[in-house]
Amino acid sequence: MRLIKKSILTLVILVVVASLIVLGLDAFLKQNTASRIYSDIGKVPPATTVIVLGASVHSDGKLSPVLQDRMETAIELFQKNKVEQFLVSGDHKTDDYNEVSAMKNYLLSHGIPENRILQDHAGFDTYDSMYRANKLFNITSAIVVTQEFHLPRTIFIAKNLGLDYKGFVADKRSYETSTRSMRREKLANFKALWEVLTDGKPATLKQRLD
Numbered sequence: 001m002r003l004i005k006k007s008i009l010t011l012v013i014l015v016v017v018a019s020l021i022v023l024g025l026d027a028f029l030k031q032n033t034a035s036r037i038y039s040d041i042g043k044v045p046p047a048t049t050v051i052v053l054g055a056s057v058h059s060d061g062k063l064s065p066v067l068q069d070r071m072e073t074a075i076e077l078f079q080k081n082k083v084e085q086f087l088v089s090g091d092h093k094t095d096d097y098n099e100v101s102a103m104k105n106y107l108l109s110h111g112i113p114e115n116r117i118l119q120d121h122a123g124f125d126t127y128d129s130m131y132r133a134n135k136l137f138n139i140t141s142a143i144v145v146t147q148e149f150h151l152p153r154t155i156f157i158a159k160n161l162g163l164d165y166k167g168f169v170a171d172k173r174s175y176e177t178s179t180r181s182m183r184r185e186k187l188a189n190f191k192a193l194w195e196v197l198t199d200g201k202p203a204t205l206k207q208r209l210d
Contacts, residue, residue, distance in 0.1 A: 025189050026152075033155040037167040039148070041080055044168050049118075049142040050074045050083040051165070053129055053154070054090020054099035061102050066147060066175055071106050073170040074145045078112065083143060085116045087133060089123030121207065126150070126188075127195045128202035130157045130165070136207060139163075145170050149182045153192045160196040 038044035052074045055067035063071065077083045086107060090099030100121045107117055118137055123129035133139045141164045144154055151167040158165035194200070 022186050022189075025193065026186050029152040029156045029189055029192075033152045033159065033167070036155050036159065036165070037148075037151050037169070039169040041076060041082065041168070044077075044082060044143060044166060046082045047141050047143045047166065048084050049087050049133075049137075049139050050077050050085075050168075051087045051089060051129070051133055051139070051142050051144045052103060053126065053144065053146045053150070054088070054103065054123055057097070057099050057102040061105065063102060063106060065173065067099070067103070068106075069147070069172040070145050070170045071103060071110075072172065073168060075107070075110055075112065077143060077145070077168065078116075085118060086112065087118040087120060087137060087139060087142070089120035089129040089133065091124055092121040093124065122202070122204050124203050126154050127157050127192065127200060130154065130161055130163065131200075131202045132205065134161060134163055135205060141165070143168050147171050147175075149185050153185065153189055157192050157196060 052070050055070065056064040057067065058064065074083075074086060078086070088100050088103035088107070090103060092098045092100050098121075100119050100123075104117050104119055108114060120129065120132055120136065123132060130144075133142065144151070144158065144165050144167050146154055146167070148169045148171050151169065155165060155167045
């Protein structure tokens, strides 16, 4: 019985310590990037490019609510003359799943000229998208659009890659997956920290064409 109690106590202590580490890293990233993240379109500094990070696309090509809000936010920045062009960066690993073309088509359907749209078909995760935006597209100054819970990690990566990127919040509604996404985000912070500390490289530096 004493051994069982000791084991339970040890487990509780480990869970508490792990939780504190997770919350501590999350707080650090938010504090480290707060000055680069904006929610007021009037206050965000202008940049040449708005980078839109990919998210789920349905089989019929329709954007998920999360991605649609990112696109709408990016279009608003363009209409307010905060940016001059778009870089849509997302997952196109297979022929039957293409976030990038779906994002491009959304922009075209909203009157954005095709010559203002750059496409990164190998933005498989946040680190890859930030790294490739600089190395492949020579974008050193940009506004990155994604949801608020995702921005600290995104801008932390960009900042530590030496990039002068600002973040703009794309939340326009409540999302069904928000709680799960925020939990996953806290764990993804560790991956971002590891990639930054080890000078990680993206999955590829080639450009996949559709």
